[in-house]
Every structure is written in C-alpha cells, then in structure tokens.
Amino acid sequence: MENVDKNPDKHDLILSAARSLIGEYGFSALTMDKVAAKAGIAKGTIYLYFKDKNELIESALKRGFERLFERIEKRVEKEASSLEKLGALIHENLTYINENRFFFKSIFLDEINIVFLKKKSVESFNLRRKKYASFVSEIIKRGINSGEFRKDINPDRMGYLLIALIKTDAIYNFMNKNQDLSPEMIKSESSDMLDFFVKGISAQYKHDVRI
Amino acid sequence: MENVDKNPDKHDLILSAARSLIGEYGFSALTMDKVAAKAGIAKGTIYLYFKDKNELIESALKRGFERLFERIEKRVEKEASSLEKLGALIHENLTYINENRFFFKSIFLDEINIVFLKKKSVESFNLRRKKYASFVSEIIKRGINSGEFRKDINPDRMGYLLIALIKTDAIYNFMNKNQDLSPEMIKSESSDMLDFFVKGISAQYKHDVRI
DNA sequence: TATTATAATGACTTAATAGTCATAATTCAA
DNA sequence: TTGAATTATGACTATTAAGTCATTATAATA
Structure with a gap:
C-alpha cells in the first residue's frame, strides 16, 4: 500500500537510499x-x-523505467521519419x-543481480519490457x-532485438570503459548502432546512407 | 573440491537433479x-x-555451456566462408x-532467476561469455x-551483439511459443537472424544475397 | 497547555535454509 | 569373517534478514 501521501519527502528518501544501494551493491x-x-x-x-x-x-525499478520511457517518447515524437525516430530512441536510451550508470550497471551487468521475490514483480517487469518493445515495433511498422524498411522482417521481433542491442551495447561499455561516456561518444555510439541495425555487417552494400 | 572420483553416477545424479529443478523453478x-x-x-x-x-x-551451468561450446566449435569449423560459419553458429546455438529449453528458459527468461552467491561465479560466468564472444569476433575478423564484411565495424562489439541477438531470439520464442521448435522452424529462424545480422532492416538494398 | 492523532523507533519474533557432524550403513581388504 | 575404511544419513546448529508491534516521540488541534 505504498503510502506516498504521508510524507513524500521520506518516501523519496527511502527510495533513493534503495536506488543508491542497488547501484552500489x-x-x-x-x-x-x-536501506534504513x-x-x-x-x-x-x-x-x-x-x-x-x-x-x-x-517502486525503485518502476520509477527508473517510467522516466526513461517518458523521455524517449517525448524525444521520438519530434522526429519525422522512422529512421530518425529509431536514431533518437537509441540516443536517448544510451x-x-x-x-544512471550505476543503477543500470547493477540491473544489466551479467544479468546476475536481480532477485525478485514475487511472481507479480516478474510480471510487471515483463509488461514494461513489452510496452517498450511494442513502442519500438510501431515505429518499425510505420x-x-x-x-523505409524491408517488408520481410517481423517488426515485433525486431523491436525486441533493438532493445537487446541497446542493452548489450551498454553492458559492453560497462565492461570496457570505466568513466562516463562523453556526449560525443554517446552520439557516435548511437549512430554506429543505428547503422548496424539498418544496414547489417555485410560489405556487399554501399554504406553511404545518411543517418 | 568437487569429488567426481568417488562415485561418478551419484555426482551426475545430483547434477541432473539440480538441472531439472532449475529448469522447473x-x-x-x-x-x-x-536437490536432495x-x-x-x-x-x-x-x-x-x-x-x-x-x-x-x-557445475550445472558450466557443463551446459561447455557442451554448447564444443558443439558449436565442431560444427563451425566445417564451413568455409565466414558467412557460412556465422550461419552454422547461429543454427547450432538455437x-x-x-x-535444453527448460534449462535455458530459466537462465534467460527475464534475466531474473539467476542468483549467484559468490563473486567467483560471476567472474567465471563472464569468462565463458567472453570466450564465446571472442570466438564469434574471430570469425567476423576473418x-x-x-x-565479406564491412571494414568499419568493431568485431568485438559485433561478437557480443550477435550473442545477444541469439539469446533475445530465444527469449522471444519462449514467450510466444509453447512447444518445441521443429528443425524446420529453427532453420528458418537461423537464416532470418543471419539475414538481419548481415543486411539490417533497411529497404534500400536488394536482399537477394544467398545465405 | 493539555489532549489526541500521527509518525517513528528498534528490539524481538519468525522463517528459511545453508552447512555440520555424530551416528549408521555399506564396502573393502586381509 | 571381521575390522577398517568409505560413504551416507538427517537431525541439528547457525546465520541471515524480513516483518512486527509495544513503546516513544512529534505534530496537530482545541
């Protein structure tokens, strides 16, 4: 019965203590x-x-993902083409x-630190992922x-795959780089990822599409 | 001090009881x-x-991944081109x-069920992943x-990404299909994935490369 | 200020479960 | 066959940590 009314400051205090501990350990x-x-x-x-x-x-998880999602939605709707939308989404997510690198490091890295105590949490975690994936797949469908995109791909699956790519890239960075990424690095990383997602690794095509 | 000499049968009995429970719950x-x-x-x-x-x-994890790795290595070395090697790798992995779908379902699905008790396990998990990723990245480098492949990609990163793709695809199937996949389905899934990995989702290229 | 209502405390209870070890059963060797 | 060595047992101990609740402190109100 998460009682926020009582004292929102203390509610936040507890949440951020929890978030910080999760990020640390x-x-x-x-x-x-x-936490106490x-x-x-x-x-x-x-x-x-x-x-x-x-x-x-x-609550700690929910808040983090809701904020992420809001920001991405806001950012993506500014773009016109699907390609640009995907680019904006990747960039905003990275x-x-x-x-929030410490927090996400704990969540992502090695898929090891998450322990859910109840089925319900697993379900709501799934729901969030599903919501995000279908948001992405809508962009792809359009x-x-x-x-813009091939007709012979499965947009739902591609939605999941793109999310996995973003996450994997983050993990790769956590493992190979210690400091924060600079805005420039994030920019170049995002465009690399979009480039791969759109064009693949083959040398058989000219890779001069403007992204 | 994993004592296998004592009685290999009992050792196996315990391991498979553990594996089966992990797969179930x-x-x-x-x-x-x-387990007892x-x-x-x-x-x-x-x-x-x-x-x-x-x-x-x-031990339960290690054995599963070692078998996987052995099979993939054996299968991949039969192929000549890097493209074919990647295709074989994806197919063998899927x-x-x-x-071992129940076991992997527990390991993969929602990244939620793995609880490691010690840092050491996390490290050896990482090592296995790293070994696999660098195996893939070697193929890509060649x-x-x-x-065959673009010169402007990071093979190490692509190695991680391909593994993430395979895993994500498996998760997608776990969530959307209940039964086992038939050999034909696995075949078509593998070639779809290779196709995407190599060519991306763009409609700007002709997609008639033989895979 | 006195009374009531609300919020905070932390010692305590409870539950879960990893790991132990004295005892028992079985196998082996002479 | 019998005593020693090995293997198996499961009741027990120890630990960890979630959640409780009688008590205390603080705030609100009249």
Whole structure:
C-alpha cells in the first residue's frame, strides 16, 4: 500500500537510499536494514511507506523505467521519419543509461543481480519490457509501410532485438570503459548502432546512407 | 573440491537433479533440501560431491555451456566462408537451446532467476561469455579481412551483439511459443537472424544475397 | 497547555535454509 | 569373517534478514 501521501519527502528518501544501494551493491545485497541505515531512519519506518521489500524494489525499478520511457517518447515524437525516430530512441536510451550508470550497471551487468521475490514483480517487469518493445515495433511498422524498411522482417521481433542491442551495447561499455561516456561518444555510439541495425555487417552494400 | 572420483553416477545424479529443478523453478528456488529430495538422497551426501551450493550451481551451468561450446566449435569449423560459419553458429546455438529449453528458459527468461552467491561465479560466468564472444569476433575478423564484411565495424562489439541477438531470439520464442521448435522452424529462424545480422532492416538494398 | 492523532523507533519474533557432524550403513581388504 | 575404511544419513546448529508491534516521540488541534 505504498503510502506516498504521508510524507513524500521520506518516501523519496527511502527510495533513493534503495536506488543508491542497488547501484552500489546490486539487488541481491539489498537488505531493509541497510536501506534504513542509509536513509538514516528506523527499519520499521520503511514499512509505513512500503508494504514490503518487494514493493520497495518494484517502486525503485518502476520509477527508473517510467522516466526513461517518458523521455524517449517525448524525444521520438519530434522526429519525422522512422529512421530518425529509431536514431533518437537509441540516443536517448544510451544517454539515460549513462546518466544512471550505476543503477543500470547493477540491473544489466551479467544479468546476475536481480532477485525478485514475487511472481507479480516478474510480471510487471515483463509488461514494461513489452510496452517498450511494442513502442519500438510501431515505429518499425510505420517504416515498413512508408517503404523505409524491408517488408520481410517481423517488426515485433525486431523491436525486441533493438532493445537487446541497446542493452548489450551498454553492458559492453560497462565492461570496457570505466568513466562516463562523453556526449560525443554517446552520439557516435548511437549512430554506429543505428547503422548496424539498418544496414547489417555485410560489405556487399554501399554504406553511404545518411543517418 | 568437487569429488567426481568417488562415485561418478551419484555426482551426475545430483547434477541432473539440480538441472531439472532449475529448469522447473529457476535458480532462486533451488535449495539443497529440494536437490536432495529430487535425487533421492540425504542432504549431507551432496556435500560429499560438491563443496557448497555455489559449486553445485556453477557445475550445472558450466557443463551446459561447455557442451554448447564444443558443439558449436565442431560444427563451425566445417564451413568455409565466414558467412557460412556465422550461419552454422547461429543454427547450432538455437538448436542446443531448444534441446535444453527448460534449462535455458530459466537462465534467460527475464534475466531474473539467476542468483549467484559468490563473486567467483560471476567472474567465471563472464569468462565463458567472453570466450564465446571472442570466438564469434574471430570469425567476423576473418570475414572483414576476406572482404565479406564491412571494414568499419568493431568485431568485438559485433561478437557480443550477435550473442545477444541469439539469446533475445530465444527469449522471444519462449514467450510466444509453447512447444518445441521443429528443425524446420529453427532453420528458418537461423537464416532470418543471419539475414538481419548481415543486411539490417533497411529497404534500400536488394536482399537477394544467398545465405 | 493539555489532549489526541500521527509518525517513528528498534528490539524481538519468525522463517528459511545453508552447512555440520555424530551416528549408521555399506564396502573393502586381509 | 571381521575390522577398517568409505560413504551416507538427517537431525541439528547457525546465520541471515524480513516483518512486527509495544513503546516513544512529534505534530496537530482545541
């Protein structure tokens, strides 16, 4: 029964303590005692704002993904062509991941640190992914109709694949680079990824399409 | 100190009980009591064959990935061109995942069920991934040198990406199809994926390259 | 200020489960 | 066949951490 009304400041305080601990040590190391200590409050207090640990973790995740999604939607609708929309989406997503790199590092890296306690969380995690994937696949569908993209691809599957590409790229960066990425690096990375997604790795085509 | 000499049959019995439980309920639900019950032995016996739970989980994973890797290596070296090698790799990997679908479902699906207890396991998981990725990137490098693939791609990154594609495709199938995939479906799926990896989604190129 | 309502506390209870070890069963070797 | 060595057992211990709740502190109100 996530009670935000009571005291929104404390609610946020707890959430950000949790987020910060997740970013530092990962999900599996998150304990209510640590959250309480980090937030400088008593453990019991957490339960005034969150029903249980599961709800706390879910809230932390939910907020992160909602913000990401809002930003991407806002950014993407500015673009006209499907190609440009995809480019904007990739760029915005990589930027957001970089801004919240510790948090996402824990979520993504090695797919190891996430421990969900309840089926319900797994489901809502799936729903978010599905929502994002179908957002992407809508863009691709429009691109197919407009003649920008091939007609013989499965847009739903391509939606999932693009998301996987973005994530994998982030993981690759986490593993191979220690510092934050500069805006320029993110830009070049985004356009590389779009380039690959659109044109593949074959040398059999001329690669001079403007992106 | 994984003692296999003692009694290889029992060692295997325990491992396959663990694998089967992981496939059924996922990593997070694996307890030593359940493994013992499933194997029809006492809990203490497990500790005669595996140092701790961590080693048991690691062994289960390790064996699965080693078999996969061996099969792929054997299959890939039969092919001449880099393109054909990649095609063989994708096909062999999808086939193996399908053969061990319950196990991989738990490992892959939603990236949620893996709980590692020790840093060491995370590291060895990374090593395996790295080994596989560099195997793929070697193929790509040769393809670049032979002129099959573009010179302006990062082969290491492409290695990771291809592995992510395969995995994502498997997840997509787990979510959208209930039964096993037929050999024909795997074949068509593999060639679709290779096609995308090589040519991208753009409609700007003719898509008639023989794969 | 006194009274009530709300919020916060943290010691305690409870549950889950990894790992142990004294004891028992089985196998082996002389 | 019998004593030693090996293997197996499962009740027990220890640990960790989630969640509770009687008590205390603070804020609101009259």
